[in-house]
Amino acid sequence: MTRPQTRAVARAQPVNRVMVLWCPDWPISAALLAYGLPRDAAIALVDRGEVFACSAAARREGVRRGLRLREAQARCTTLLVFPYDSGLDSRSFEPVLAAIEETMPGTQLIRPGTCVLMARGPARYYGGEEEAALWLLDRLDSINVHGSRIGIADGPFTAERAARQQKRQRIQIVPEGESAAFLAPLPIGLLDQPPLVTLVRRLGIRTLGDFVALPAGSVRDRFGEDGARLHALAGGLDSRPVIPRVPPEQLDSSVDFWPPLDRIDQVTFGFRASADRFIEGLVAAKLVCTALRIEVESEAGEISERGWLHPRSFSAADVVDRVRWQLQGGSGLSGSGLGSAITRVRVIPESIDSIGNHEDGLWGSGPDERVHHGLSRVQSMLGHGAVLTAVMGGGRTIADRQNLIAWGDTPVSTKPEAQPWPGRLPPPAPTTVFPIASQVSVTASSGEQVDLNDRGMLSGVPDRFSATNSLRDSRPVRAWAGPWPVDERWWDADTHRAASRFQLVDADGTAWLLLLEDHRWWAEARYD
Amino acid sequence: MSWAIDIIERMFEYGEMSSSAAALVSPWPGSPVSANDTVRELQAKIRQMQATKLDSRSIATHPAIAELLPGGSLKQGSSYSVESSTTLLMALLAGPSAAGSWCGVVGVPEFGVEAAAGFGIDLGRLVLVPHPGEHWLAVTSAIADVLTIVVARPSKRVSEGSIARLAARIRQRGATMIVLGSWPQSEAMLSVSGSSWEGIGNGHGYLSARQVTVTVSTRSGGRPRSTRLWLPDTEQQFRPVNAYSGATFSAPAAIDESFHEAAG
Structure with a gap:
């Protein structure tokens, strides 16, 4: 009795014809493109130890979503495994959206791999809904996105269901007003509201049609506004409008060099005008850039790419500096980091912010800004990594505990310092830590070098110590302590480290932190 | 006249x-x-x-060292030189850093950051330029423009002219420079001697505290002043070694030392 009523309501509302484009397995397509793999490769994307998505080839071998990684690898031994990166999905879908917008206006992104368009305009322009969809598929095939499907119906929900139907045709059209009939046999689980779906299933309702058959008023009484919305959705009354996205403004800036340049100063000079343009563009959009990405292309087709952060916001001179540091950073031909001359430099803003949040105060923004300007000047003299700040981390060795980061970079996550680190040195810490350990000698009174045997026993009592490893400089040992064995990561052959530490005070009263590794003595640090 | x-x-x-x-x-x-x-x-x-x-304003200095310095504290616009002891250098930095000053360390790649943090230097306001290379002078002046205290080790022999220019820059900017090694323009030269470590024996214990004699000789050529300091003591603090405040502490230490000498 209720169904005719809902239909009557459907006719009363303005019909909203939409077209949903669905690219099946988009994470996989994106990963195949990004890693440059053939289309029939068996790959799986793994998120937190479980398969998040897998390619058709892998699926044929029995790999499924939600499978544990080990089991997936057992089922398909040639499986290539990559970590799932949602950023990659969005990034690689961006060119697809741009291509669609070239053909038809008004695209709304639902999620990477799925987008919705207004169907009315294209249908009128191309002479029918099916023709419009064919044009769209053509366009996508031309940019190497294969296997995409299109559903056209009243409202995005029905259209997406139509696109996802397991049928041979790539275009599914649900005629106007037929949405409820089309949705009726579909399972109730398609409604994205697990608590409601579980409850309704227990009440014996299995399909969307059964759910729609419930009186709308009762559904609203029992499940509230949310339930009423889902009830309308299941009845094909999808009133959600398509909100076309505003194509993002082109904020990036690039410059091509012809003939290619092979000197850093030429490149930075040539880039200066574009840097100005880049910052002017941002300012015109009332934005500032706090993180950007610089791509440098060389004649041989190599691309050097790096992200740069700024603690405040980039000015044109800062951008030019970052380009120079990136070129200086590599050790390739002519110090450019690339093997051949440079043809193109491109700057892409990665994170932008409203200019209002970054405006200087009337009397400047305090002393820290001055400090930052001064240190940036030193950075532009010496390079980005030459000015450092320190953060304490956890670990047993001195090198593990002191982490130096370049000025302006965010600290990389280190091991927490507060955890107990059994085996670390008790305070005070050594004040002079040699960047490169120097070889020293410690001899017993017999004149032989002191060594450790396999049981960790010393071969003799340290008697004389030479900081330069030559007997001429040797002086008496006043006090010593050790050995304290450090045996780290024995399970990993590459990072395994086994050594014994000693503290030793020489005749001058200078104390040393020594390391006995592979029967050789090294001075790691000095307490002076 | x-x-x-x-x-x-x-x-x-x-x-x-x-x-x-x-x-x-x-x-x-x-x-x-x-x-x-x-x-x-x-x-x-x-x-x-x-x-x-100079209209020299003093900056916060650790009390243990302040009384040795000419004028009773570190002065803005002056240079000091420290000989062969990074701990003494950190003792000089600890006071200003705790009081909120920024410190820069130029040309000292072996500066022990963990020790600095332990002695009360705020790492958030510590800037390191380990390898200034040939730009030593320019980097030091640029850092002196913006930071309160600059620690520098001259990379090679610098000319008299550039030393004078740097000194003028520092005086103008009101920074304080601490030079590791000798420096002709320095207000005072600090050095340590007679270092004796506590807590370590022959094959047992570990380094826990140290007493040194800190000697300060001033440029005007007065008699060098010296004092015996814990640098550091077992709590990683700097304080003078004297009878009343360290009575409970220094007595066992003295016994310890004589014991070591007997054992050695």
């Missing part, structure tokens, strides 16, 4: 009458010396006057 009046004015202003007056009188009565010596004497005098003529 204006400079002489100036000296006398200074004398009353700073209450340094006895020493200045003595210094003023001494070269002249018996002057068997040549003109060169006189010129040198006068130059020394001018330098001394220049140093005191």
